[in-house]
Amino acid sequence: MRKKLIPAILLVSSVPAILFSAGCKKEPPGNSATATFGAYDTEPDWNDTSKLIKLGYAESQGKHIFYTYCVWCHADATPAGPSNRSNLTPMPPLLNDGDKLNGESDEYLQNMITLGGGALGKSEMMPPYGKTLTPEEIKSVIAFARAIAQPPYQKPGRPGSAYAPK
Amino acid sequence: MPTPFNAALEDLRTTRVWKSIFRRGPANSNRTRSIAVFGNLFLHWLPVKVREKSLRVRAAYYLGSLSFLLFIMLVVTGVLLMFYYHPAVPNAYRDMKDLQFVVSNGVFLRNMHRLGAHLMVLLVFWHMFHVFYRGGYKPPHEFNWVIGVLLLLVTLFLSYTGYLLPWDQLAFWAVTVGTNIISAMPVIGRKVRFVALGGNIVGENALLRFYVLHVVILPLLAFLFIGVHFWRVQKDGGLTVRPTRDEDGTNKD
Amino acid sequence: MPAEDMGKLSDKLRLTFAVSTVVCVLVLAISPVKDFRAEWKHYKRAYVKFAQGRSDTKRLLGDYTMEIDQIWLPTMNVTDRCMTCHQGIAQPSLADSSVPQPFRAHPSIPHNIREWGCTICHRGQGPATEVAEAHKTTLAWEQPLLPARFLQASCGSCHQADIKEAPQLARGRELLSYLNCQGCHRLNTVDRSRLGPDLSSVGYKVSREWIYKWLKEPRTVLDKDGNTTVNGYENGDESRMPKFRLKEEEIRALSGFLSVQKAKPIEVYKINPAVVSAWSKNPELLSQGELRFRQMMCTTCHPLAVTRAGETKLIGGNIGPELTKIGSKVNKAWLIAWLRDPKSYLPNTSMPQYRWSDEDLYKVSEYVTSKLSDSDLFSNVPQLGAPTEEEIQTGKRLFTDKGCSSCHVLNGAPTQKDFGPDLTALGRKNASELEFSKSKIERNLVSYIQAKLQDPVSVNPAARMPQYSWNQEDLDAVTTALLSQTGPPPTSALQHLVIPKKETAFQVVGAFAQVFERYKCYACHRFNGYGGTLAPDLSYEGSRAQKKWIAEFLKNPQTIRPALILRMPQFNMSDKDAQVAAEYLSLVLQKPDVDPESVDVRQFTPAMAAKGKQLYEVKYECQSCHTIGATGGYVGPNLNNAGNWLTPAWIEAWLRNPQALLPDTLEPRRNFTEEEIRALTAYLLTLRTGIKTQSVKSAGNLHSLAQGAGR
Structure with missing residues (x-):
C-alpha cells in the first residue's frame, strides 16, 4: 500500500499546484512615476534650462503669481519680451538669486512683499502688495523662490538639528 | 482510584438538572451506548452500529462526510458574512470591499466561504462519480441516488446564486449570460427569466431574489434533502460496504 | 469487536487527532495574526512613534485611536479611508517637506478635506486600507491615483x-x-x-497645387523641399489643421474635388487705372507697400515669419492664418476682393473690413503677392492639370470619409456629427x-x-x-x-x-452694431465677458477713457503699452464710424460706480499738480513701471497723454483700488490717502500731448521695439 501512497499524494498535490499557477497573474502594471508625473508642476532652472525643478502645489501657485505680477522686474526674460529690470536703479534681484535671497528669512521676504521696499528701508520702487495679494499667495511666491534658488536654498533648522546651517 | 475531578463529575451526573437533560446515564453498557446515538436529536440520523470496514478512508474517501462538513462550514461562515452584507445595489459591492479592508478577519471569512463553495462543488461531483463507480445506485439505493442528484442541483444553484452577491463585473455578467440562456427556452423561456430576475434586467430585484434563494430557500432545501439522504443511507444498511457472506448466506462479520 | 473495547481509541488514532488539531489551530491562527499585522496598523504605529519625536506630540495624537479613520459622505459617493495611514493630513505643523510621507500634511487648498474627502480630487480606491489597493491599479480596481501633474483635471469635473x-x-x-x-x-x-473655413468657393481662392501641398503638409512656412523654415509650433503658432495620413491618390482626388468648388463667384474689383499707371512703374512700389502693410498692423492678428539678425522667427498674433507665403497661395483678384470685403467670401470671418483707398489697395496687394511669396513653393508638387470626373467623385467621397466635413463647411456635403468617439x-x-x-x-x-x-x-x-x-x-x-x-x-x-459655465452674449443693435460687425471689435477686445482676449477689456471703457480721445484713437491707434508687441490696426475708419463707436463706448460701457462726469476737472489746482508730481517721482516712484516721455519702466501703460486719455473719475477710482476696476491688473493697491489721490490725479491730468498721425518715424520706433521683443 505504501508504494501506491506516494505517487497518489504526488498526483493529488500536483492538481492544486497546477491550478494555483494557472490562476497566478502578474499584477497589471500600474502607473509608474516618471520624473514629471511625480511633481505637480515643474520649472526649468533659469541657469540651466535643461534641468527641471519639481514644484509642489503651493510652489506652483506661487509660480503663476510670479509670472503674473513679479516677472516684469525680477527676471530678465518675460512672456511679453522686454524686462523692466534694466530700467531700474538699483536693479532688483533676480528671483532665483540664491546669493542674495537665501540669507533672508521667510518673514523678512513676506514683509518686503507685503509692505513694499520703502517701508523696510529699501528702494521705494518695490510696491507693497499687501492689499493686492493675500498672505497665502505671498507665501506661495516665497516658496517658489526658495524652490528655484541657485545656489539651492537650505531651510534653517534649530541648532543641532540636521537642518541647521553649517 | 477515582480522582477528585472524576468524583466531582460523578456527583454532577447525579443531579436532577443533569438527569433531565442527559437521560441515559453513563455509556457503559451496550444499551446505554445505543441510546447515546439514537436518543440524540443530532446523532440519530446516523446508525447506532457501523461496520469497522466502512470507517476506513479507502471505503469512500469520506467524500460524503466532507461534503457535509463543508456545507456546515459554509453555513457558519455564511451567517457571519450576513452580518456585514446588504443585498441592495450600491451597498453590496461596497460591503464586499469593506469585508476586504475593514472587517477584522473579513478576508479570511470571505475566502473561506468562497473557497469552501468551490471545494464543495468539487467534492460533491467526486462523491457522485465515486458512488457511481461503486454501484451505489443499484437497488435498494436507487431513491437515494435521486436525492443525491437533487442535492447536486441544490449545490450548483447555491453556487450560482451566491456568485451574484458581490455585485462586481464578474457576477453581473455571469448572471446576464446565464439568464439569457434561460430565456432561450421555447415558449416559457422569457417568463422563466422574468421570474428568475424579478424583472427584465439584472438589477436590484435580481440581487434580492438571488440573495433570498441563496440564504433561505436553497439552504432549507439542502438541509431537507441531506436529512433524507442520511436517513436512507442508514436505513438501507449503512455506508458502502456490502456484507461479506458465506456460501450459505450467513454474514461473516 | 467485544463490547469492552468499544469506544477505546487506538494510539494511532489519538496521534492523528492530536496532530490534526494542532495543524487546524495553526491554520486558523493565520488570519488573526495577519489581521494584527495589517498594513494600516503598521502605519498607525509608525505615526505614534513619529509624533513622539515631535514637539507638539499631544496635539498630533489628540484624536488618535487604533481604528480605521474615514471620511464618509454618502451623498457624494465618498468613502475615503486615506486618513488612516495619512494621519497628519490635517495637521498644519506637519506641512513641511521634511516630514516623511505618509504623515505630511496636505498643502492648503481652497477645499476643506473633511467636506470633500480625498478621492474626488486624487481618485484612487477610497475604501481601501492597503497601499497597493488604494493607490495603484489592481486586479479588481482600475482607477489608480491621478498623477500630480494632471491633478487639475479633477477641478474640471x-x-x-x-x-x-x-x-x-x-x-x-x-x-x-x-x-x-x-x-x-x-x-x-x-x-x-469657429470651424475651418468654408470651402464652398475655395476654387476661386487657391490653386489645385496649393491644396495638394496643404493636404500633404498643413503648414505654409515650408520651403520647396517641404522643410519647415520656422518651427511654427515652438512659437505657439501651429496650424490648426492637423496632418491626415493621406495617400498620393487621395490627395490628388481631394485636391481635384476642392479645386472645382466654385459656388459663389468673387466680385472682381478693378483698381482705378490712374492709380495703377501712377504706381506700377514706381521703384518704391514694393517698399511703400511693405510700409503700408506694417502700418496697418496686419501682424496683430496674422503670424508672419521674419528674419532678423540671421534668425527666423514668427511674430504676430494667431487669430488669422499665417501670411509668410500668402502671395503664392491666393490669387490676386481674390486677395483684392477679400481685402475690400471679407464677408462676401466668408460670412462669419473675424477679419475686419478696412476702408481702402485704391492706392493703398494696389500697393499692399502688389507687395503681398510679390514679396510674401515663394516661387519655389510648388517645385515639388507634381503636375496636376484639371481634375477628371472620377477624381472629383472620389474626392467628394473622401471629403466625408476622412472627416473633413466635421470642420469645413461645404455646399452639398452633409455636416457630420460624431465622426470620432x-x-x-x-x-x-x-x-x-x-x-x-x-x-x-x-x-x-x-x-x-x-x-x-x-x-x-x-x-x-x-x-x-x-x-x-x-x-x-x-x-x-x-x-x-x-x-x-x-x-x-x-x-x-x-x-x-457642478458650477456651469455662464454663457455670455453681447447683443448690440443700431448704428454701433454695424461698426461693431464691420471692424470685428470682438475678435480682440472683450465686451462684458464676450469677445477675444488679445486686447484690453473694453467693458468699462466709457468710465475709463474720454470720448474725444476714443474717437481720435480709433482713427489713429497709438502705442499705449510699450512692452506689448501687438498693436491695434489702423482701419482707416471714417469720422462717422469712429464717432459712433466712441459714443457707444462712452455712454453704454461704463462701470456703474465710476461715472466719468462725477469729478470736476476744475477743482484741480497747479499746486495740487506740483504735489502730485513730487509724490509720483519721489515718494512712490511710479516711474519704475510707467513711462512719461522717454523715461520710465515698461510694465504699465505710457502716461504721456494721461490728461487727454483718462477720465479724472477713473484715475481716482483706480488709485483707490485698481483690482475693483480690473481684477487681474498688475497695479498694486497702495495705501494712498484721499489727499494724495487727488494730488496724483491733478498731476496726471496735466500730462497732455497732441495726438500725432502715425509718421514714418513712429513706425520705425515700433519696429525697433518689436525687434527687442522677439515674440
Whole structure:
C-alpha cells in the first residue's frame, strides 16, 4: 500500500499546484512615476534650462503669481519680451538669486512683499502688495523662490538639528 | 482510584438538572451506548452500529462526510458574512470591499466561504462519480441516488446564486449570460427569466431574489434533502460496504 | 469487536487527532495574526512613534485611536479611508517637506478635506486600507491615483468655467477649443470654436497645387523641399489643421474635388487705372507697400515669419492664418476682393473690413503677392492639370470619409456629427475599456491619452484621427482637459455641486452694431465677458477713457503699452464710424460706480499738480513701471497723454483700488490717502500731448521695439 501512497499524494498535490499557477497573474502594471508625473508642476532652472525643478502645489501657485505680477522686474526674460529690470536703479534681484535671497528669512521676504521696499528701508520702487495679494499667495511666491534658488536654498533648522546651517 | 475531578463529575451526573437533560446515564453498557446515538436529536440520523470496514478512508474517501462538513462550514461562515452584507445595489459591492479592508478577519471569512463553495462543488461531483463507480445506485439505493442528484442541483444553484452577491463585473455578467440562456427556452423561456430576475434586467430585484434563494430557500432545501439522504443511507444498511457472506448466506462479520 | 473495547481509541488514532488539531489551530491562527499585522496598523504605529519625536506630540495624537479613520459622505459617493495611514493630513505643523510621507500634511487648498474627502480630487480606491489597493491599479480596481501633474483635471469635473487655480486645465480647454476637437468628438465644457473655413468657393481662392501641398503638409512656412523654415509650433503658432495620413491618390482626388468648388463667384474689383499707371512703374512700389502693410498692423492678428539678425522667427498674433507665403497661395483678384470685403467670401470671418483707398489697395496687394511669396513653393508638387470626373467623385467621397466635413463647411456635403468617439466620459474609463493594440505603453488611462494624442495609429492601426504635434506642456494641458471629462456626476449631490459655465452674449443693435460687425471689435477686445482676449477689456471703457480721445484713437491707434508687441490696426475708419463707436463706448460701457462726469476737472489746482508730481517721482516712484516721455519702466501703460486719455473719475477710482476696476491688473493697491489721490490725479491730468498721425518715424520706433521683443 505504501508504494501506491506516494505517487497518489504526488498526483493529488500536483492538481492544486497546477491550478494555483494557472490562476497566478502578474499584477497589471500600474502607473509608474516618471520624473514629471511625480511633481505637480515643474520649472526649468533659469541657469540651466535643461534641468527641471519639481514644484509642489503651493510652489506652483506661487509660480503663476510670479509670472503674473513679479516677472516684469525680477527676471530678465518675460512672456511679453522686454524686462523692466534694466530700467531700474538699483536693479532688483533676480528671483532665483540664491546669493542674495537665501540669507533672508521667510518673514523678512513676506514683509518686503507685503509692505513694499520703502517701508523696510529699501528702494521705494518695490510696491507693497499687501492689499493686492493675500498672505497665502505671498507665501506661495516665497516658496517658489526658495524652490528655484541657485545656489539651492537650505531651510534653517534649530541648532543641532540636521537642518541647521553649517 | 477515582480522582477528585472524576468524583466531582460523578456527583454532577447525579443531579436532577443533569438527569433531565442527559437521560441515559453513563455509556457503559451496550444499551446505554445505543441510546447515546439514537436518543440524540443530532446523532440519530446516523446508525447506532457501523461496520469497522466502512470507517476506513479507502471505503469512500469520506467524500460524503466532507461534503457535509463543508456545507456546515459554509453555513457558519455564511451567517457571519450576513452580518456585514446588504443585498441592495450600491451597498453590496461596497460591503464586499469593506469585508476586504475593514472587517477584522473579513478576508479570511470571505475566502473561506468562497473557497469552501468551490471545494464543495468539487467534492460533491467526486462523491457522485465515486458512488457511481461503486454501484451505489443499484437497488435498494436507487431513491437515494435521486436525492443525491437533487442535492447536486441544490449545490450548483447555491453556487450560482451566491456568485451574484458581490455585485462586481464578474457576477453581473455571469448572471446576464446565464439568464439569457434561460430565456432561450421555447415558449416559457422569457417568463422563466422574468421570474428568475424579478424583472427584465439584472438589477436590484435580481440581487434580492438571488440573495433570498441563496440564504433561505436553497439552504432549507439542502438541509431537507441531506436529512433524507442520511436517513436512507442508514436505513438501507449503512455506508458502502456490502456484507461479506458465506456460501450459505450467513454474514461473516 | 467485544463490547469492552468499544469506544477505546487506538494510539494511532489519538496521534492523528492530536496532530490534526494542532495543524487546524495553526491554520486558523493565520488570519488573526495577519489581521494584527495589517498594513494600516503598521502605519498607525509608525505615526505614534513619529509624533513622539515631535514637539507638539499631544496635539498630533489628540484624536488618535487604533481604528480605521474615514471620511464618509454618502451623498457624494465618498468613502475615503486615506486618513488612516495619512494621519497628519490635517495637521498644519506637519506641512513641511521634511516630514516623511505618509504623515505630511496636505498643502492648503481652497477645499476643506473633511467636506470633500480625498478621492474626488486624487481618485484612487477610497475604501481601501492597503497601499497597493488604494493607490495603484489592481486586479479588481482600475482607477489608480491621478498623477500630480494632471491633478487639475479633477477641478474640471465640477468647475465648468475656468478658475484661476487651475491654469493648466484652462490651457487644455483652450487648446481643445482652438484645435476644434469638438468637430469630431463630443466634449463637455469646451467651447465650440469657429470651424475651418468654408470651402464652398475655395476654387476661386487657391490653386489645385496649393491644396495638394496643404493636404500633404498643413503648414505654409515650408520651403520647396517641404522643410519647415520656422518651427511654427515652438512659437505657439501651429496650424490648426492637423496632418491626415493621406495617400498620393487621395490627395490628388481631394485636391481635384476642392479645386472645382466654385459656388459663389468673387466680385472682381478693378483698381482705378490712374492709380495703377501712377504706381506700377514706381521703384518704391514694393517698399511703400511693405510700409503700408506694417502700418496697418496686419501682424496683430496674422503670424508672419521674419528674419532678423540671421534668425527666423514668427511674430504676430494667431487669430488669422499665417501670411509668410500668402502671395503664392491666393490669387490676386481674390486677395483684392477679400481685402475690400471679407464677408462676401466668408460670412462669419473675424477679419475686419478696412476702408481702402485704391492706392493703398494696389500697393499692399502688389507687395503681398510679390514679396510674401515663394516661387519655389510648388517645385515639388507634381503636375496636376484639371481634375477628371472620377477624381472629383472620389474626392467628394473622401471629403466625408476622412472627416473633413466635421470642420469645413461645404455646399452639398452633409455636416457630420460624431465622426470620432464620444469623449464626455473619457476621464472615468478603466484601462480595460481602452484599445491598446500592440503598443508598448503602460496599460493605464493617462498613458493611453498621451499616446493617442501623440500618435493615434500606435494604439489603433485603423484610427482616422489625424496627426497632431505637441510640445510637452501643451500635451499635458490637453491630457488634463481630457481627464476632466468625467461624464454626468454619479449622485445627485454631486450634480448640485457642478458650477456651469455662464454663457455670455453681447447683443448690440443700431448704428454701433454695424461698426461693431464691420471692424470685428470682438475678435480682440472683450465686451462684458464676450469677445477675444488679445486686447484690453473694453467693458468699462466709457468710465475709463474720454470720448474725444476714443474717437481720435480709433482713427489713429497709438502705442499705449510699450512692452506689448501687438498693436491695434489702423482701419482707416471714417469720422462717422469712429464717432459712433466712441459714443457707444462712452455712454453704454461704463462701470456703474465710476461715472466719468462725477469729478470736476476744475477743482484741480497747479499746486495740487506740483504735489502730485513730487509724490509720483519721489515718494512712490511710479516711474519704475510707467513711462512719461522717454523715461520710465515698461510694465504699465505710457502716461504721456494721461490728461487727454483718462477720465479724472477713473484715475481716482483706480488709485483707490485698481483690482475693483480690473481684477487681474498688475497695479498694486497702495495705501494712498484721499489727499494724495487727488494730488496724483491733478498731476496726471496735466500730462497732455497732441495726438500725432502715425509718421514714418513712429513706425520705425515700433519696429525697433518689436525687434527687442522677439515674440
